Amino acid sequence: xxxxxxxxxxxxxxxxxxxxxxxxxxxxxxxxxxxxxxxxxxxxxxxxxxxxxxxxxxxxxxxxxxxxxxxxxxxxxxxxxxxxxxxxxxxxxxxxxxxxxxxxxxxxxxxxxxxxxxxxxxxxxxxxxxxxxxxxxxxxxxxxxxxxxxxxxxxxxxxxxxxxxxxxxxxxxxxxxxxxxxxxxxxxxxxxxxxxxxxxxxxxxxxxxxxxxxxxxxxxxxxxxxxxxxxxxxxxxxxxxxxxxxxxxxxxxxxxxxxxxxxxxxxxxxxxxxxxxxxxxxxxxxxxxxxxxxxxxxxxxxxxxxxxxxxxxxxxxxxxxxxxxxxxxxxxxxxxxxxxxxx
Ligand code: 5GP
Ligand code: MN
Numbered sequence: 001x002x003x004x005x006x007x008x009x010x011x012x013x014x015x016x017x018x019x020x021x022x023x024x025x026x027x028x029x030x031x032x033x034x035x036x037x038x039x040x041x042x043x044x045x046x047x048x049x050x051x052x053x054x055x056x057x058x059x060x061x062x063x064x065x066x067x068x069x070x071x072x073x074x075x076x077x078x079x080x081x082x083x084x085x086x087x088x089x090x091x092x093x094x095x096x097x098x099x100x101x102x103x104x105x106x107x108x109x110x111x112x113x114x115x116x117x118x119x120x121x122x123x124x125x126x127x128x129x130x131x132x133x134x135x136x137x138x139x140x141x142x143x144x145x146x147x148x149x150x151x152x153x154x155x156x157x158x159x160x161x162x163x164x165x166x167x168x169x170x171x172x173x174x175x176x177x178x179x180x181x182x183x184x185x186x187x188x189x190x191x192x193x194x195x196x197x198x199x200x201x202x203x204x205x206x207x208x209x210x211x212x213x214x215x216x217x218x219x220x221x222x223x224x225x226x227x228x229x230x231x232x233x234x235x236x237x238x239x240x241x242x243x244x245x246x247x248x249x250x251x252x253x254x255x256x257x258x259x260x261x262x263x264x265x266x267x268x269x270x271x272x273x274x275x276x277x278x279x280x281x282x283x284x285x286x287x288x289x290x291x292x293x294x295x296x297x298x299x300x301x302x303x304x305x306x307x308x309x310x311x312x313x314x315x316x317x318x319x320x321x322x323x324x325x326x327x328x329x330x331x332x333x334x335x336x337x338x339x340x341x342x343x
């Protein structure tokens with residue numbers, strides 16, 4: 001029913017590991033999102049069903065709206081429990097690296113632990129420019145989410161009957177969050193074949209939408225109002241949202257409260273690109289999020305001006321300096337990309 005997108009030799013190699021190795025660690029990228037967490041937990045569930053010893057480790061915390069996903073409470077965070085996480089990584093037979101293309105995407109300390117590990121390594125990811133740090137590289141940039149590749153791997157291994165409802169929910173969450181609830185990167189027909197197979201596994205997609213998108217606090221809504229009030233719209237069809245540390249304190253900010261803000265300006269007519277700059281006091285940097293519509297390559301802007309990358313329509317990066325300096329940097333980027341910004 002589905003084409004075999006993943007090279008069968010890679011599927012068979014991974015399946016070979018399953019007969020050989022018992023202990024698996026699954027890791028996602030720093031600032032784990034719905035796809036990093038969903039694809040990791042979806043794969044973890046399958047491996048547990050197969051009787052494997054499995055531990056999911058994230059570099060740092062995921063947003064609260066993912067806390068209902070089965071298995072999310074058992075995730076170890078490298079930044080909080082560094083020793084326990086390091087021990088798990090060192091002892092693992094197999095390391096599964098999901099939703100990131102280079103080791104730098106997990107943060108420096110964790111990257112060196114992963115690098116030193118003698119485990120067999122598999123990458124499952126959909127970002128451009130995959131590194132060569134894994135024994136098996138399952139990297140396909142045409143899919144909108146790593147969760148799709150996890151689904152396809154399970155499907156191509158002939159193990160769909162072993163997929164639980166919980167695993168299907170995790171995978172659906174990855175698909176949904178990385179496509180803005182199927183509003184971008186979501187025109188490939190087979191995506192809906194996959195969703196239909198997930199529905200066969202008992203997921204309630206409407207409930208998942210509400211659990212992810214409709215569980216915010218009053219403080220988040222008020223913060224959203226504030227951020228929109230201070231939005232700047234440039235004549236070059238680019239909108240800028242900012243959030244300082246002081247504003248975060250004023251609105252009792254908790255992790256996840258600004259999730260999705262960057263998408264809001266795209267609902268304005270003619271806006272081609274949206275930028276969200278958020279002070280992160282803990283990391284000592286400005287986190288940059290970019291979104292675009294159509295052919296505008298916001299990942300190129302992220303790479304050239306903010307030391308980042310990502311997908312054509314959803315990218316991000318980092319800026320070391322003040323918020324004002326980050327805004328100036330964006331304005332330089334606007335000048336450079338002006339010819340591509342016409343609506
Ligand atoms: P978000 O804006 O949701 O944090 O990130 C959107 C996408 O941009 C991510 O899925 C990832 O592909 C990319 N991205 C975000 N931050 C970074 C970064 O610091 N470096 C790189 N290379 N990509 C990033
Ligand atoms: Mn992803």
